[in-house]
Amino acid sequence: MSEAAKLRRATYHLYTFTISKLISTFGSSVYTFGISLYVLALTGSAASFAINLICSILPRTLLAPFAGYAADNYSKKAIVIIAQFASALSVAGLLFYSIVAGLSLPAIYTATVLISVSSMFASVTFSSSIANLIDSDRIQKAMGFNQSAIAIATIGGPVVGGILFGFVSMNVFLIIQVTAYLLAVALEATMDFKLFTNRIADTAGETKKSMVAGMKEGFSYLKSNRVVMVIVTVAVGVNFFFSALMIGLPFIVVQELEIQATHFGFIEAMIAAGMLASSIYFSVRKEVKFPLQFAKRGILGMSVLLAGMGLPLVIEFTYAAAVVYYLLLMLIFGITNVFVNTPIGVMMQKDVEEEYRGRVFGILESMAMAMMPLGYLLYGLLYDVMPAEYVVIGSSICLIVLTSYLMRPSILKQAHPELDKSAFPVAAKLQE
Template identity: 70%
Template sequence: MSEAAKLKRASYHLYTFTISKLISTFGSSVYAFGISLYVLALTGSAASFAINLISSILPRTILAPLAGYAADNYSKKKLIIASQLGGILSVGGLLGYSMIAGLSLPAIYAATALVSIFSMFNGITFSASIANLIDSNRIQKAMGFNQSAVSLAAIGGPVIGGALFGFVSMNVFLVIEIAAYFIALSLEATMNFKLFTAVEAKSEEQPKPSVIQGMKEGVAYLRTNRVIMVIVTTAIGLNFFFSALMIGLPFIAVQQLKVESAHFGVIEAMIAVGMLAGSIYFSVRKEVKFPLLFSKRAILVMSVLLAALGLPLIFEFSYNLNVGYLIILMLAFGASNVCVNTPIGIMMQKDVDEEYRGRVFGILESMAMAMMPLGYLLFGLLYDQVPAEYVVLGSSLCLIVLTAYMIRTSVIKEAYPALGNSSGSVILQKQ
């Protein structure tokens, strides 16, 4: 295929991938919102809601390395199609069960776990495939479009779900999810996952490493690549300490500042709006020259924003000022979140060797997901025992120290040797 033909095909992938992601994520968002409210309405129990959440998180944590291994050793296109089909069958099975016997908690938990597993296989395989679908000059645009689609779905899903809940049965939510998966599958089936590849295709007869051996090779690769290892380790710490925000925001806003539920919904939505704004910014701007340095600064900004969450508890604001302050804070937090993730995602797409990309993303997802329940538990306990302003300030300081140590000057210079020249200190200050 000529270079011009490849670029034309890559343009098709860019928009097809974005539309597919928007539709599938929107369907999942509507479904997740509806099923969560249904579980709460059915049981009135926070524990039942938590079990449904664990049913989503735990399988992803355990099986993410396996998904990475599969992405590196089997046809990415077949995995994408199989995972979408698996999601359709899982939700379809719950729909069939509902029509025959009515929804029950065990059936919902089982469907949640299966949908989570297939979604995780799809997501990791796509993450490992972006550099195969899109030319290197437009990877940042692809990442920006992808994040825009996710943000739009995060904003629109709960709105549509909230409008539908109480007026239609849960079967309608299931049908929406199935339809979204089916449309995404139809689009993804037209994509060429080998358009840009530097690795020879592995034949079906060619012996593959065992799952354990393949995962060991992925870990060994991480250990030999210091910069990528730093990114993965920092991401784990980020997910852990920002659990303080996920738990602290509703606790501080609703319990301590007495923000009304309608206003709190707007505050939470601002995170997705900020992410959308940041995504649009990255989709139109020139590619970041030094992604690791850019992300480091964005993490430090997020750390300051985390500490700022406790400000209304230290100074007495009016109700309207509290709401306005939290809206602006969450808008900035969402935008800075994208400023961390997008440059790092671009860097990993370009710097991780293609034959290890799936396993690296799998390990990253597994470790990051594992930190979430631990962070939720720890910070949930801390907020009950320690003044909330101290918790967010302490978490902010820990994150600043972690970032300053992990992404120190020597690591940045290793990632960008040009910064190590005589004018490196000047570049390091200004880029």
């Protein structure tokens, strides 16, 4: 295939991938919102809701490395299509059970586990395929489009779900989700997952390593690549310490400051609005020159915002001032979130060798997801025994120290050898 034809095909992938992501994520967002309200309405128990959340997180944590191994050793296109179709079948099975016997908690939990596993295989495989689908010069644009699709779905899904919940049965939510998955499968079936592959030995007769050997090889590669290992470690730390925000935001805003639930809904929505705005920005700007340095500044900025959550507990705000303050704080947080994720995502697509990319993304997802339940548990306890402002300020300081150490200048120079010349152009000129 000629280069011009490849670029045309990559352009098709860019928009098809975005539309597919938007449809599947939007459907999932509507379904998640509806099923969450249904579980709470059915049981009136926060514990039942938490169990459903665990059923979603735990399988992803345990099985993500296996999804990465599969992505590296088998057809990425086949995995994505089979996984998406399996998700559709899982929801369709829940729909059939609902029609025959009515929804029950065991059926919902079972469907949640199955959907979590299948969607995780699709997610990890897609994440490791972007550099195969899109030409190198437009990977940042693709990442920006991807984040935009997620942000739109995050904003629109609960809105549509909230409107529908009062007027239609739960079966309509399930039909929406099945339809979304099937539309995504139809779009993904038209994509060429080997368009920009660099792998030479990819034949049907190639002898594949055993799963255990392949997994060990993935971990060995990760440990041998210092920069990628730093990225994974920082991601784990960020996920852990920002559990303080996920647990603390509703606790501080609703419980401590007694802000109305309606206003709190707008505060939460501002995170997605900020993500959307910055995603659009990254889809049109030129590629970040020093992504690791860029991401470090973003994480340090997010750390300051985390500490800022406690400010209205220290300084007295009027009700209106507190609402406006948190609206702006969460908007900026959403913006900085993408300022971290997008450059790092682009860097990993380009720097991680293709034959290991699936396993690296699988390990990253597994380790990052593992920190969420632990963080939720720890911070749930901390907010009960300590003043909330101490918790967020302490977490902010810990994250700043961790980031400053892991992403110290020697690591940045290893990731970006040209950084010194860029930072000190006159000295570099004299040396030449």
